[in-house]
Amino acid sequence: MATSEEIMEALADFQQQCNNNKRLRRMQRDWTKVLHFKGTETGDYFTMTVEKGEITRNEKGDNGVPDIIVETDSETLCDMFWGDINPTQKYLRGEIKVKGSQEDIMRIDAITAIIWPEV
């Protein structure tokens, strides 16, 4: 089980990688969303705010109205933000629960594909 601090640390790393990637920022420039992540066994929520492709905030708690809700165990959440798993594969195999539009889910996968193309 990953702690809240570990997940926040992984989120911060993910934020840095995304925001420092010019190609990704250009690709996602029309994407403004609020994402909630929930650790299923801990019940902890995390909120990521994306504005025009830039991750502007990561916070503990379920803040704002989410466009996308991602639910999985805390270890998988960490793995997702560290780039250790392919989140779309996990989603389609029913190991990650995602509520949101398919277009937004594809956008999340595009982020992963750019930052960790080998995953």
Place this chain on the structure above:
Amino acid sequence: MSIIDDILNETDPVKIREETERNYREHVNPFALRMFKNASLDIIEGKRSGASVWDISGKRYIDCVTGAGIFNVGRHNTQIVEALKKALDRYDMGGWISIIRERALLAKKLSDITPGGLKYSLFCCGGGEAIEVAIKLARGHTDRTEIICMENGYHGVTGFALPATGRDVYKAPFAPLAPGYRHVPFNDIRAVEEAITEDTAAILLEPIQGEGGIRPADDEYLRGLRKICDENDVLLVFDEVQTGFGRTGKMFCAEHSGVVPDIMVLAKSLSGGFYPISCAVFTEEISDFLMTHPFIIINSFGGTSLGALVALAAIEFIEENDLPAHAHIMGKRFIKGLLALKEKYPDLVIDVRGMGLMLGIEFPEESIGPRMAYQLNQNGVISIYTFNNPKIIRIMPTLVITEDEVDFVVQAFDKSLKEIRAQEVRFKK
């Protein structure tokens, strides 16, 4: 050896997959490849026959997508193959400026088999292009500009067709689009009445929304639209790209309601699954516009000798084998099986609907559609959710599907739903 021999004679599935994925990744669309692989849709088609496709590795699938209705006559129909071979022995495409005999024969045939007074055909290559032709004819004929179309409708992604497609995600990156399109809720006659203006040229819709989630238009709604069009000198345009050529249990979906449009757009299975061809079929009255503008809508590759011969062969096969009737019978068998699954999985299956072999199964939330498609692919069925409504998995097999193959698909749905239910239980723990 020529490059063609090299390609066709290579049989090592590992080598073919490595080469194809590398070329896709480096020269086609790396993200599309990734999505296909994620969804277990990375099937490289080898043998194709009847209702089935074999991956190069030899795994057999029942194709329940069929390019959204391209392969009504079956995958790699040998009768069409023979027609195309004979045509190739004698013809090339035919000169664009020449009078093309086969084009005229196909136009006559379409006039014979389409309902009412639909008489003339303008040919192009794809469905979107044919929608553009319909919109140009409507504007040219009426001297008005506005096109009323439907929310969640899908009419292609080319110039004049894209604004008619009723989903912003396809349109937003390409603004500004051609103006003059107004979207109203589907199956809502009052919404159309309120949207009609003196500048309305046409009402454009699919008689069954395909990408919108296999949503049939009510017969009363279609009759109401016909009445509104007649009263306001507005043209009624049916997009039968997906529903045409026997798919819904009649040769054309319009026949179910008895409502005859002024323009019918056809594509997909007109190709026989071999040679791209599409067309707008329209009334003599509308053809008056072409009397004064005979070369204003042209297409280099539309209605060629080869394309028209293949289309004639495809129509002949559909008629000789009465595929509309077969689609009706197989559709009933599907519905019976799927309704039993609705009883078995009431938490997962909200609705089963459609006509003939254009069927949809609706789930309570958007994530289940893609997950079901993944499971179905694991269970030997190629399937995908409808693009404008991912809650719905479409079932659009070839119209030559057999009873045993229908039962196989229903069993695959059963296995897949069982797995999805297990996933949902795990999530709730």
